[in-house]
Amino acid sequence: MANIWARILVAAVTILVAVGYKNYRDLSAPGKRPDLDNQEYWGPTLKEPYRENKAILPFDISVKPEVIEDLVSQLRRPLKAQAPLEGVGFKYGFNANELAKVVKYWRDTYLAKWSEREQYLKKLDHYQTEIQGLKIHFIHAKPKQVKGQKTKKVLPLLLMHGWPGTVREFYDFIPLLTTPSDKSDYVFEVIAPSLPGYGWSQGSSKTGFGVAQVAVVMRNLMLRVGFDKFLVQGGDWGSLIGSNVASLFPENVLGYHSNMCGNNSPMGQLRLLLASFFPSWYVDSQYADFYKGLGHFFGTIMEEMGYAHIQASKPDTIGNALIDNPTGLASYILEKFSTWTNTEFRLLPDGGLTKKFTYDQLLDNVMIYYVTNSITTSMRLYSESMVASQFALAVDSVPIQAKAGCARFAHEITHVPDSVLANKFPNLVHSSHHKDGGHFPAFELPQQLYDDFVSFVQKANF
Template identity: 35%
Template sequence: MSMIRPFTLAVPEAELDDLKARIDLTRWPEKEPVADWSQGTPLAALKDLVSYWRNQYDWRACEARLNALGQFITEVDGLDIHFLHVRSARADAMPLIMTHGWPGSVIEFMGVIDRLTNPDDPAAPAFHIVLPSLPGYGFSGKPKVTGWGVEKIGRAWGQLMARLGYDRWFAQGGDWGSAVTTAIAVQQVPGCAGIHLNMPIGRPTEADLANPTPAELKALGALKHYQDWDSGYSKQQQTRPQTVGYGLVDSPVGLAGWILEKIWAWTDNGGSPWDALSRDQVLDNIMLYWLPANGASSARLYWESFGSFAPQEIVIPVAASAFPREILPTPRKWAERNYRKLVHWGDMERGGHFAAWEQPEAFVRELRLAFGAMA
């Protein structure tokens, strides 16, 4: 425990003033010549969010909440890892490490922490929660050398859990968190007794493609849409993260536009991102990219590990939850070929890519079912 240092956020007021000044100096492009999001984040939608950010948003409320939860730093292989650690009062609580993705952060889990650590029902499973920020994300350190791919991150999470005194624990993730959590399971990182994924990964066989079911047709259609219309960001970050990083680190409006488009595209909404999340929730998350200036460092994970989003055989217990607006849906048939001990599969009624953020109650129910079957 001596290797773990308390961390308190206290952003200087000058940094917040600088943010406002940069917003005031924004040089805006002209309005898009379409009436939807098909060319990217619409000018009116972004101006509305940025106006709220400039004039009404309260960073100090988010800062206070993070500080109250308990933030820490520990060094692993020369890199500082930021994490939240929230222990349950329950003696039978299960240690659980949950990993966010891009363009997310630990903010994604703010609505589930209390439900998981302090369930109203004494018969429901309870958890000690560990929420690390990926290397180059949030307030974790930015790797100065290559090699910090998902396999190394998975091993680092094992070291973190061991330092916290947890010798048997569980792991959960979506997006990059799914890749990291899968890497933990594939490598059988010591201590990990099972995993839950809200972005399970599978691929069809030739037989599947020859006679696809309705679920498979939906998955194949989503994959084609992603490849044709939704993957430009990933190709840029996978191949030239430094180039895109200049704009993301220098321009708050550029950063907000880059992230807001994915909030719109990847949430289960009726046409507006605010159907799924509030402006405060989205801006809290954007601030964890803006304040540490990690537009480039976060993008580099794509350069390091984009090929890790591939089916891999897992022999430890796995549970999965399939949310209907997941960007790359995987039918159970595809997934269970690789998950040799699939103990739970949940087909959800609502929700998209950001499961814990969008549908906190359903997400918590799924984790209780999943890890309750592994306890």
């Protein structure tokens, strides 16, 4: 009888091992690129067949004076926000006392010098072209060659922002990229688009326009301006869209660099889970402070990700509440520039907003959303990306074959160790950890991000 039970036990263990091995093989197997329509039309329904206008035209970002006058009028209304709880800082969101200061500065100081701010925003060259039915705005910054200096190799770069950012994040970063430096053998020709639905770029009129479809538009934009091989850099949505560009179009992407590398493939998620329970297996001890485990991660999800849930489920509801509501818009956007720059800033009565940024910088970003009325269309990217049809494409399981670099800034909300990234980035040639900085390094620490980026490019030896 004992022998029978022993055989049953051996058989059961064998089956479990076999099933486990098969599941592991399935999880480890690289995904296949989905078959997407690279010319799919995303504009409003037309009565006639669509014919794409391929012209690239200079784009004027001037704001009509009556828009500014109306904004000043709205900001003159008494602020009826409830007084914050005593000692709460920014833990409950944007502190009403700080909001009153922001509104006063916006109305009395910032808008009084709007012509100066507008000229600043115009200092880079803006263009617009039509891609798949959408009018796409982008900055095109060409490299400089310094007389008497050794000629640098020029590499095209697709540079992408996220939410609630705009191209304004890159105004101190782009000049570093386009100016020759002793730190690099390269100089960069930068294409920095407003993502579809953000700023001056038109949003989709149809559902189904998630990160994979945006990636197609971004790749087509690079082809339109004449680059069939290019680098990609981005954070937030720019990281995810860039990852999709690199996964879907390996023939076009020379290299991928991000300040928010992630791996949402099934194997990546399994490794992340294991790393939380057995950190010493996955994380170099010198960087242990960057990786705080699942408890911290889920705590952050509960405290800081409520916005993502509503934007992924009812973006138009919150969008309607913010349209023609500049005070609410500033509160909603700027709260992220507090907490995402450093979660400890939540404890401060002013949210630490001016520890890393000036009011002018922050309000430039808010103004782009306000004058383009793009807050609703920007948030729809969440609802279009966090759906079953998008997950079914399984782009996250398609490895990025291009050389990759990942920069981690200390106060980013979450980090992913190299060991977890391995199956997504088999050619990870650069990995770094920075003791300062948060979610918006191009805005907060442009020189540090530049140094990291060129370090990656030098190692990759393109």
